[in-house]
Amino acid sequence: MxxxxxxxxxxxxxxxxxxxxxxxxxxxxxxxxxxxxxxxxxxxxxxxxxxxxxxxxxxxxxxxxxxxxxxxxxxxxxxxxxxxxxxxxxxxxxxxxxxxxxxxxxxxxxxxxxxxxxxxxxxxxxxxxxxxxxxxxxxxxxxxxxxxxxxxxxxxxxxxxxxxxxxxxxxxxxxxxxxxxxxxxxxxxxxxxxxxxxxxxxxxxxxxxxxxxxxxxxxxxxTNDFMTKKGIAEIASAIGEAGIKEWLEPIVHRHSADYFTPYATNTAVFFDEDPKRVEESKVAEPGVLISDVPALLAFKKLGLSAEDTGRALKACAKYGIDPAAVAGLSGKSSLKEIVDSFDGxxxxxxxxxxxxxxxxxxxxxxxxxxxxxxxxxxxxxxxxxxxxxxxxxxxxxxxxxxxxxxxxxxxxxxxxxxxxxxxxxxxxxxxxxxxxx
Amino acid sequence: MGIKIDALKCINCMACEMACSYHRDDGFAFLSACIVVYRAREKQDYFGVLLKEEEFLKVARPEGLEVNRIGEAADPNKKADASVKPMLLREGCDLCEDMDDYGPMCKAICPADAITLE
The missing domain is CATH 3.60.9.10 (Aldehyde ferredoxin oxidoreductase, N-terminal domain)
Structure with a gap:
């Protein structure tokens, strides 16, 4: 070929x-x-x-x-x-x-x-x-x-x-x-x-x-209207999740795209650094990159704050476990309990x-x-x-x-x-x- | 006339790199691009765009534009990026002078309109 x-x-x-x-x-x-x-x-x-x-x-x-x-x-x-x-x-x-x-x-x-x-x-x-x-x-x-x-x-x-x-x-x-x-x-x-x-x-x-x-x-x-939008919260909002943008916004750092994808489907959130910082972070691991809308929404529905959701997603990414499964099956509603549930x-x-x-x-x-x-x-x-x-x-x-x-x-x-x-x-x-x- | 980059509009998609290299190679590659997204600080979500011109290396950072004359010593206070060294070996931007239908390919392809002409 x-x-x-x-x-x-x-x-x-x-x-x-x-x-x-x-x-x-x-x-x-x-x-x-x-x-x-x-x-x-x-x-x-x-x-x-x-x-x-x-x-x-x-x-x-x-x-x-x-x-x-x-x-x-x-x-x-x-x-x-x-x-x-x-x-x-x-x-x-x-x-x-x-x-x-x-x-x-x-x-x-x-x-x-x-x-x-x-x-x-x-x-x-x-x-x-x-x-x-x-x-x-x-x-x-x-x-x-x-x-x-x-x-x-x-x-x-x-x-x-x-x-x-x-x-x-x-x-x-x-x-x-x-x-x-x-x-x-x-x-x-x-x-x-x-x-x-x-x-x-x-x-x-x-x-x-x-x-x-x-x-x-x-x-x-x-020419699409979506070209004026960026990030994961807009996607969640478009599929009917009210209030997600306001909930996530305080920890949003930047949005980014996969290769030559005109819409930025990924959102980085910071919780160990000022999310509005534009200079390079002095913190080695200030947050996490989110691409998983269902997992984000599932943690929100458990009652977690946006910050704790970010921390839970980061812990899942490090452990290499499906965050949607964790949110859906752990039956827990606090960050510590959720992270402790990974093996069980x-x-x-x-x-x-x-x-x-x-x-x-x-x-x-x-x-x-x-x-x-x-x-x-x-x-x-x-x-x-x-x-x-x-x-x-x-x-x-x-x-x-x-x-x-x-x-x-x-x-x-x-x-x-x-x-x-x-x-x-x-x-x-x-x-x-x-x-x- | 030259390329102007708004790093805060950039969505880190690398289309500019592909288009620039296409202009040189008539195929799809990243090897020859004189414009690249620097993205080595992935965990810190820090990205912007490097542009090599004939005499200058422009670094469009989120916090502002930095222009370095090629050959001068780099600022010791700035952390070097893996993208910089190969850039210095590449040809400088010629504004895609042979691409009559499009003008600079990086500008034509940027989905976020982060690249303009000044």
Whole structure:
């Protein structure tokens, strides 16, 4: 595969320490397009080795707006279903630019290891020095070891090492959309995490036309009213949570976006530093970055203050545990009790629809109605299709439920211009149907 | 005429980096960009934009613009950023003089309108 791609699939066997590279065939892209279409295919191919497949979308890391996404596809150790967990922030693009479109991790290691993927090279490294460390310490250690603060990581904390059903794979320092217990899967494979860094070049078949259409789509997106808004509280407010903006505002520091995502879906809150400080904080860890609307709302509903909610989210991110599960299952209403409950959680976290996409992404349209009638079944089917399409092309999932201009037609057009492949609506429908069956 | 950056409008999305490097490479990469988002202080949520011009390195920090003449000693009171060293090896901003349809690509692509011409 020559365009919009590194053309390479990495297959790592933790049991034998064998690392293989295989080519990403153009015929596979013609049939499955990319992202979840191909990660599911690879999961089925390596089914007997309990694989974790990490991948990027066909448009990830391009000038297509919101092309930030990647995904982790694996059988959830909690639900037993094949699930697709979004990769957010800047981690998805770093995977692609590190030299691989897809990474299959199979088998179980005898000893704790981490994977270091950089500029087309992959290493299995001893993780005994970071096993036992929390998520923040682990990312700090990996960045320090490699001497590069821009390395992007996906790591587990103690929840994953202890094989909790609620363990998350975290990205850099922050909680993730993992509602599937994939952190437990990492822990059971003795895989502490992965670190990515790369300076690759992605070729485009017709780069001038691709960029021209990208900028036209961006121009359409910028006519949306949501472009005057930023941050997580606006999203919560738009889905009907009254009073959230006023509640959170006193601790809001800044809002930030995933790669080229026109809406800033992440909000940093400070509680150990003046949140209004614009200079660099003198405090090493002044707060936490929040991307999880349901978790934020769940802690608020327990009666926590905004500050204590921030502290609870930070504690969850360090421990590597799903904050929505903690808020929903702990049955506690004070910060100390909540943090003390991490190891004793029990119960089931409800997943929506077929349970293969993460309800970390709000389950209804944000800021725009997408022409939906208000019927619940129609909304659920729309949401699942929207998630599937986002994870085929590599679009930031939350942005995909707020932006009608990022239509299937536009994504297919860009994919066709970028690859010179005849990627039709019929093919997309077939890939989506396969994901949802 | 030059690039003006409002660091407080910046949402740390890196689109400017991609667009700038595209202008140099005709493909998607970050390697050649003369404008980068500095984002190494992630836990402190401190980010802004670095721009290399022919003679100057402009640092658009949230608290204000800092302009350094390339070759002069850096301020010892400022913590160095991992983004700075590679920047000094790259070509300076040419305002995308060959991109007739768009003007500077970083300005054209910035979703937050944090980049303007002055």
């Amino acid at each position: 020559e365009y919009l791609s590194t053309g390479k699939i990495l297959v790592i066997d933790l049991a034998t320490s064998k690392i293989e590279e295989t080519a990403l065939d153009e015929s596979l892209v013609s049939e499955k397009i990319g992202g979840a279409g191909i990660t599911k295919h690879l999961c089925e191919k390596y089914l007997n080795d309990d694989p974790i497949v990490i991948g990027t979308g066909l448009l990830t890391g391009t000038t297509c707006p919101a092309s930030a996404g990647g995904l982790i596809t694996a059988k959830s150790p909690v639900t037993g279903k094949l699930c697709h967990c979004p990769i957010i922030y800047k981690v998805g693009i770093e995977i692609k630019f590190s030299g691989y479109d897809y990474i299959v991790v199979k088998g179980v290691s005898d000893n704790p290891v981490y994977l270091w993927i950089h500029d087309g090279v992959a290493d299995i490294s001893d993780a005994s020095g970071i096993w036992g460390k929390d998520v923040w310490e682990s990312t700090d250690s990996l960045r320090k070891l490699m001497g590069d603060d821009l390395i992007q990581t996906m790591v587990i904390g103690k929840a994953g090492e202890n094989r909790s059903d609620y363990a998350q794979i975290c990205y850099n320092y922050w909680s993730s959309p993992d509602r599937f217990g994939l952190g437990k899967l990492f822990g059971s494979k003795k895989l502490k995490g992965l670190a990515f860094r790369g300076m690759g070049l992605i070729e485009v078949a017709d780069h001038e036309n691709f960029v021209r259409r990208s900028l036209e789509i961006l121009k359409e997106i910028k 959680l029990s119960g089931t976290v409800a997943l929506k629809g077929k349970g293969i996409f993460s309800p970390w992404c709000p389950l209804k349209p944000i800021f725009n109605d997408f022409g939906l009638s208000g019927d619940a079944a129609e909304a659920e089917a729309w949401w699942e299709r929207r998630q599937a399409v986002a994870m085929i092309f590599g679009i930031q999932p939350i942005f995909s439920v707020m932006c009608p201009e990022l239509s299937e037609e536009n994504m297919l057009e860009l994919a066709g211009i970028g690859t010179e492949l005849d990627l039709t609506q019929e093919i997309l429908d077939k890939v989506v149907a396969d994901l949802l069956k």
